[in-house]
Amino acid sequence: xxxxxxxxxxxxxxxxxxxxxxxxxxxxxxxxxxxxxxxxxxxxxxxxxxxxxxxxxxxxxxxxxxxxxxxxxxxxxxxxxxxxxxxxxxxxxxxxxxxxxxxxxxxxxxxxxxxxxxxxxxxxxxxxxxxxxxxxxxxxxxxxxxxxxxxxxxxxxxxxxxxxxxxxxxxxxxxxxxxxxxxxxxxxxxxxxxxxxxxxxxxxxxxxxxxxxxxxxxxxxxxxxxxxxxxxxxxxxxxxxxxxxxxxxxxxxxxxxxxxxxxxxxxxxxxxxxxxxxxxxxxxxxxxxxxxxxxxxxxxxxxxxxxxxxxxxxxxxxxxxxxxxxxx
Numbered sequence: 001x002x003x004x005x006x007x008x009x010x011x012x013x014x015x016x017x018x019x020x021x022x023x024x025x026x027x028x029x030x031x032x033x034x035x036x037x038x039x040x041x042x043x044x045x046x047x048x049x050x051x052x053x054x055x056x057x058x059x060x061x062x063x064x065x066x067x068x069x070x071x072x073x074x075x076x077x078x079x080x081x082x083x084x085x086x087x088x089x090x091x092x093x094x095x096x097x098x099x100x101x102x103x104x105x106x107x108x109x110x111x112x113x114x115x116x117x118x119x120x121x122x123x124x125x126x127x128x129x130x131x132x133x134x135x136x137x138x139x140x141x142x143x144x145x146x147x148x149x150x151x152x153x154x155x156x157x158x159x160x161x162x163x164x165x166x167x168x169x170x171x172x173x174x175x176x177x178x179x180x181x182x183x184x185x186x187x188x189x190x191x192x193x194x195x196x197x198x199x200x201x202x203x204x205x206x207x208x209x210x211x212x213x214x215x216x217x218x219x220x221x222x223x224x225x226x227x228x229x230x231x232x233x234x235x236x237x238x239x240x241x242x243x244x245x246x247x248x249x250x251x252x253x254x255x256x257x258x259x260x261x262x263x264x265x266x267x268x269x270x271x272x273x274x275x276x277x278x279x280x281x282x283x284x285x286x287x288x289x290x291x292x293x294x295x296x297x298x299x300x301x302x303x304x305x306x307x308x309x310x311x312x313x314x315x316x317x318x319x320x321x322x323x324x325x326x327x328x
């Protein structure tokens with residue numbers, strides 16, 4: 001820094017202000033300092049600054065899967081929101097969702113020097129009874145049923161599902177079949193429970209759920225079975241990828257969508273409007289989920305206190321061309 005200050009003809013304090021992006025430095029002076037940094041090959045030592053300030057400006061993210069749309073888009077939203085706050089993200093995937101793996105992940109993140117941790121816990125194998133995160137660590141849990149012991153951010157799974165089922169019933173369908181997600185998924189369970197509750201509340205028969213694994217291929221296999229059900233006129237799929245496979249299966253079996261069968265998905269992926277027909281689906285606001293996760297964990301870092309309980313991010317139904325009244 002002293003060399004940069006000498007070459008630029010400024011004080012070491014001015015070099016420090018430029019290196020840390022502080023305001024109040026004249027633009028011409030800033031350019032002189034940056035030119036001197038480039039000439040001398042100077043880079044600020046982030047490790048040294050972290051030791052001096054007592055913070056690393058890094059958020060650790062633990063996730064159990066990078067194969068699902070929800071987890072990937074949540075991670076993307078967290079990284080974007082963290083960057084807007086001047087924080088980097090260190091990702092640590094965990095292969096098996098067990099208590100020992102979670103403990104080991106926190107240990108490794110501690111070695112990697114992070115200020116706080118966000119856990120994307122889409123699987124419910126670690127529920128409120130089993131989940132035990134290390135004490136004195138600033139933590140926000142996304143997409144989980146962690147109860148009131150932690151700060152939790154989640155999509156309003158039940159509200160989105162109820163809106164989808166009500167839409168189909170309001171169109172005149174006598175009931176709604178369900179293409180559910182995998183049994184170990186917290187989100188899939190929440191959506192299945194809400195689907196069943198909505199039908200029961202409306203006094204409708206509850207058909208047996210057909211289960212997939214979030215992939216389009218599993219939706220296709222389930223769709224072949226649903227296509228053989230003559231009384232199946234409406235299907236709520238737990239995500240858009242499975243809905244895509246379902247559309248293919250119905251087409252191959254000569255069941256027209258939406259003339260014979262209406263289909264609704266969940267997620268509102270970017271391609272949903274380009275399905276054939278364009279897919280009616282439940283929109284999840286992943287950007288807001290990421291923002292609230294980052295906001296919650298940084299509030300803990302700055303204020304030293306956590307707001308326990310779950311914050312639900314609202315969903316909305318996006319009506320396109322895959323739903324219509326049932327055949328006469």
